[in-house]
Amino acid sequence: MTEPIRLLLADDQALVRGALAALLSLEPDLTVVAEVGRGDEVVPEARRTRPDVALLDVEMPGLDGIAATRAVRAAVPGCRVLVVTTFGRPGYLRRAMEAGAGGFVVKDTPARQLADAVRRVHAGLRVVDPALAAETLATGASPLTERETEVLRTARGGGTVAELAATLHLSEGTVRNHLSAAIGKTGARNRADAVRVAEENGWLLG
Amino acid sequence: MTEPIRLLLADDQALVRGALAALLSLEPDLTVVAEVGRGDEVVPEARRTRPDVALLDVEMPGLDGIAATRAVRAAVPGCRVLVVTTFGRPGYLRRAMEAGAGGFVVKDTPARQLADAVRRVHAGLRVVDPALAAETLATGASPLTERETEVLRTARGGGTVAELAATLHLSEGTVRNHLSAAIGKTGARNRADAVRVAEENGWLLG
DNA sequence: CGGCGGGCCTGACAAATGTCACGGCGGCAA
DNA sequence: TTGCCGCCGTGACATTTGTCAGGCCCGCCG
Structure with missing residues (x-):
């Protein structure tokens, strides 16, 4: 068997972070190599541990997940990003994609699908919640000047x-x-x- | 070894719910027997599966966690309740305790402590975040009429x-x-x- | 009993908020 | 060039909001 996929988890809620780590560690082909609780710790930790995929929450102190996505894509090009968020705000999806995210998942999705999303992002595919994508297109860009x-x-x-x-x-x-x-x-x-x-x-x- | 502690999980975010299930299932003396995503599903499911401890989120559709605590305590007296919430709002703690909760944990707490909190609640002990308890006493009851x-x-x-x-x-x-x-x-x-x-x-x- | 305090209700007044019409500026197409 | 359109900036005006003083009722204590 080939090397497992190396993961970095970023979420400000320690309990959720640890629970996600437990969930993903159940998969034999995934391994969690780093956990951080602040957006501005993502890049240093990614430099140090060289993960294959980073799971980033949008709501984080220090640096929000969108900005963290941009930063980690620039600093560690080999690391793909899967954004995981509480709220399915239409604008978040578009901005996350513009920032270089490979996938966007809301926390309402069934737990079983998360590991698959990680594998797809790692393979270079784009992963988005179809319902959310539709809403994003419907809502469109900001009408505000x-x-x-x-x-x-x-x-x-x-x-x-x-x-x-x-x-x-x-x-x-x-x-x-x-x-x-x-x-x-x-x-x-x-x-x-x-x-x-x-x-x-x-x-x-x- | 004695029977494992039977758990019911209630959280509106499926991903978090599943992750918590994975985390708690790592403990040999704990077993998750039910999962629900709405507050008004807690009591029917508790009647059916007879859990020892119910982990309830405060923010849920249908019925909030405080009301769900009251309901499950009345309908299934043998089931103790551990409230798990995102926000450490001072009033929530007091109200949860008044509603009959055995413990109150915020999602900022380290993942390792969750299983212990469950065990203590199951043993009939009270579990509260000390910092949050202090803040609750400081803030006091509502000054609003x-x-x-x-x-x-x-x-x-x-x-x-x-x-x-x-x-x-x-x-x-x-x-x-x-x-x-x-x-x-x-x-x-x-x-x-x-x-x-x-x-x-x-x-x-x- | 009489006075006192607190919650509730109301209207009058001052201050903030939201709407509108207007003028300037720059890009763009006829 | 000329006209048009959209964004920006501004002040005058109507509407809404927040503050205040006061009246009513009820429970409590002297």
């Missing part, structure tokens, strides 16, 4: 228009206008709603 | 004051007043902020 995204992203932290205007070096009226446009385009009714919708669609990352 | 929580919970979905007033059969002024009180007590600056803070502390459940 550059400034609108920026304002919305700043508004995410919560704060009055005056503060936003100050940090962005804009007039209050301008901020209000961008916010209003974003509210209209997202179909929301509040500023808070608009932030929520945009976040759920992954339009606030870039 | 009954109406305030109700209004805040209704406002969670987003919507204008007029709509809230209509669904609650109150005057707009009253709704505004409750909202204002909640904003003050939570230390928030917006209605949205207040909702977020209250949710993070687990004050919006009961």
